[in-house]
Amino acid sequence: MPRRNEYDLICIGSGPAGQRAAIQAAKLGKKAAVVEKQQCIGGVCIQTGTIPSKTFREAVRRLYTQPHLDDDTDTDVYAPRIRPTMPQLISHVGRVIQREMHIISDALGRNDVELVHGLASFVEPHTVRVETVHGHRLLTADHILLAVGTRPSKPQSVEPDGQTVGCRTFYPVSANSSAVLVSGC
Numbered sequence: 025m026p027r028r029n030e031y032d033l034i035c036i037g038s039g040p041a042g043q044r045a046a047i048q049a050a051k052l053g054k055k056a057a058v059v060e061k062q063q064c065i066g067g068v069c070i071q072t073g074t075i076p077s078k079t080f081r082e083a084v085r086r087l088y089t090q091p092h093l094d095d096d097t098d099t100d101v102y103a104p105r106i107r108p109t110m111p112q113l114i115s116h117v118g119r120v121i122q123r124e125m126h127i128i129s130d131a132l133g134r135n136d137v138e139l140v141h142g143l144a145s146f147v148e149p150h151t152v153r154v155e156t157v158h159g160h161r162l163l164t165a166d167h168i169l170l171a172v173g174t175r176p177s178k179p180q181s182v183e184p185d186g187q188t189v190g191c192r193t194f195y196p197v198s199a200n201s202s203a204v205l206v207s208g209c
């Protein structure tokens with residue numbers, strides 16, 4: 025029977041929800057695509073949330089508890105601990121983010137999940153319009169998963185002003201900071 029729509033499943037959003045759903049569908053023999061509006065893939069998990077925050081924490085912990093981990097020096101020889109600078113930490117986080125993005129993009133590719141970069145919106149229940157840098161594309165699917173994530177809420181009493189920032193702008197801003205106060209966990 026000819027296929028009614030181009031895909032069995034389109035996932036809007038390449039965060040953990042969208043990418044895993046698309047890969048699982050592909051493993052079950054379905055034709056799946058992921059649409060992502062950002063140039064980077066992986067959603068909050070890779071860009072500003074889970075991976076950056078834990079990489080940051082682990083990088084500091086590792087440098088302080090095992091300062092020789094990255095070199096070949098004899099660990100019995102005393103060496104003063106070198107305090108990492110914020111740009112070094114940020115650059116380490118950046119390398120981990122790049123590696124994680126490659127892992128996701130490989131996983132999508134290996135499972136024949138098409139990754140479409142662009143902003144998705146509905147035209148009708150089974151048709152999504154994707155605004156890409158090369159114009160727009162219309163994609164059709166039997167099922168469309170909204171995996172668009174969330175937006176952080178802003179406390180009424182706190183105004184972001186460049187010094188006080190939300191979690192999504194923390195990493196770029198923190199490169200020039202020597203100390204930070206974190207509110208909320």
Ligand SMILES: Cc1cc2nc3c(=O)[nH]c(=O)nc-3n(C[C@H](O)[C@H](O)[C@H](O)COP(=O)(O)OP(=O)(O)OC[C@H]3O[C@@H](n4cnc5c(N)ncnc54)[C@H](O)[C@@H]3O)c2cc1C
Pocket residue numbers: 036037038039040041042059060061062065066067068069070072073074075077078142143144145171172173174191
């Ligand atoms: C600081 C921080 C630390 C965290 N730490 C942890 C942790 O340690 N462990 C843990 O389990 N979770 C953690 N989380 C939570 C975790 O990051 C989220 O639960 C997870 O990313 C949600 O995944 P998602 O796929 O639902 O959405 P998201 O990761 O938000 O992805 C949604 C994607 O959809 C895209 N999108 C939105 N609208 C459109 C559109 N119209 N067209 C195309 N694309 C669109 C967005 O660009 C985004 O890439 C943390 C979050 C934060 C902020």
